[in-house]
Amino acid sequence: GEDVEQSLFLSxxxxxxxxxxxxxxxxxxxxxxxxxxxxxxxxxxxxxxxSNMDMKQDQRLTxxxxxxxxxxxxxxxxxxxxxxxIYFCAGLAxxxxxxxxxxxxxxxxxx
Amino acid sequence: xxxxxQAPTSQILAAGRRMTLRCTQDMRHNAMYWxxxxxxxxxxxxxxxxxxxxxxxxxxxxxxxxxxxxTDDFPLTLxxxxxxxxxxxxCASRSQAGTPDTQYFGPGTRLTVL
Numbered sequence: 001g002e003d004v005e006q007s008l009f010l011s012x013x014x015x016x017x018x019x020x021x022x023x024x025x026x027x028x029x030x031x032x033x034x035x036x037x038x039x040x041x042x043x044x045x046x047x048x049x050x051s052n053m054d055m056k057q058d059q060r061l062t063x064x065x066x067x068x069x070x071x072x073x074x075x076x077x078x079x080x081x082x083x084x085x086i087y088f089c090a091g092l093a094x095x096x097x098x099x100x101x102x103x104x105x106x107x108x109x110x111x
Numbered sequence: 112x113x114x115x116x117q118a119p120t121s122q123i124l125a126a127g128r129r130m131t132l133r134c135t136q137d138m139r140h141n142a143m144y145w146x147x148x149x150x151x152x153x154x155x156x157x158x159x160x161x162x163x164x165x166x167x168x169x170x171x172x173x174x175x176x177x178x179x180x181x182t183d184d185f186p187l188t189l190x191x192x193x194x195x196x197x198x199x200x201x202c203a204s205r206s207q208a209g210t211p212d213t214q215y216f217g218p219g220t221r222l223t224v225l
Contacts, residue, residue: 008151033213042115042201042216043154088153090214098144098169099205099214103153 004091004102011108018076020105022089025070032065034074035088037104043088047074076107084109114138115217117202123223124192132187132220134202142205143185144169144214145177147198154201160185192224 003025012018024032030051035043049056049063049072056063062075072089086104093100118133136143141162146154146169156169160179174196176188185204189196202217 004153006153035216040219042218043203043214044216045213048213098156098159101146101154103151 004089004100006087006089006102006105008103009106009108011110012079013110014079014081016079018074018079018083018107018109020074020076020087020089020107022072022074022102023070024072024089024091024100024102026091026093026100028093031092032063032072033090033092033099034061034063035090035101037086037088039085046087079107079109081109081111083107115202115204115215117200117217117220119220120218121221121223123225124189126192126194126224128192130189130192130222132189132200132202132222134185134187134217135183136185136202136204136215136217137183138204138206138215139182140204140206140215141182143179144203144205145175145185145187146201146203147171147196148201148219149198157187157200192222194224196222197224198222 006022033048034046036046037043060077064073086106088104089102090099115136144159145157155171157175158177160166163182200220203214205214
């Protein structure tokens with residue numbers, strides 16, 4: 001099965017860019033996702049990238065995919081205090097019915 | 112449209128007691144999932160159901176059972192709760208229509224087993 005790893009914690013100052021990294025093991029992952037979990041809430045889909053793409057930009061969010069290194073990153077430009085949350089990367093392999101989640105990265109934004 | 116609802120929001124339970132966590136979705140999604148979230152371990156899949164009438168085991172199924180009598184409901188039962196089952200439990204359903212193939216999550220149930 002898929003293993004997905006992330007660093008546990010990231011602290012940035014308000015207005016700076018945040019980069020959250022993720023590595024995965026299963027090269028057959030079809031979709032790679034970023035979810036956001038705010039305190040006391042469930043996970044919400046932020047953005048996704050299909051495995052045949054290298055980059056996707058969506059307003060302040062940029063997703064980069066390096067298939068050779070099996071590395072996924074999420075860049076948040078002009079990070080705001082409202083971006084403080086836990087961010088999970090996840091992968092769905094073609095033909096499987098289950099999504100594998102990373103351990104989550106807690107982003108702390110310092111005003 | 113409510114999406115996915117879970118009940119209870121939180122519960123404190125004595126070890127050895129039986130407990131059922133409820134999950135209901137109104138999006139007519141075929142696939143549903145139960146995860147537990149523990150610090151440093153992320154989300155781990157307990158059980159899943161690809162469609163009504165079928166269920167499957169995830170990464171950490173021991174001590175848990177599920178049923179899927181209809182499309183909307185996917186209850187998770189702890190037959191005899193143990194302290195290691197203290198966790199936050201999330202139910203999710205998956206839309207396989209369109210792009211991307213996305214999971215939608217409930218708000219979670221915080222369970223403490225003493």
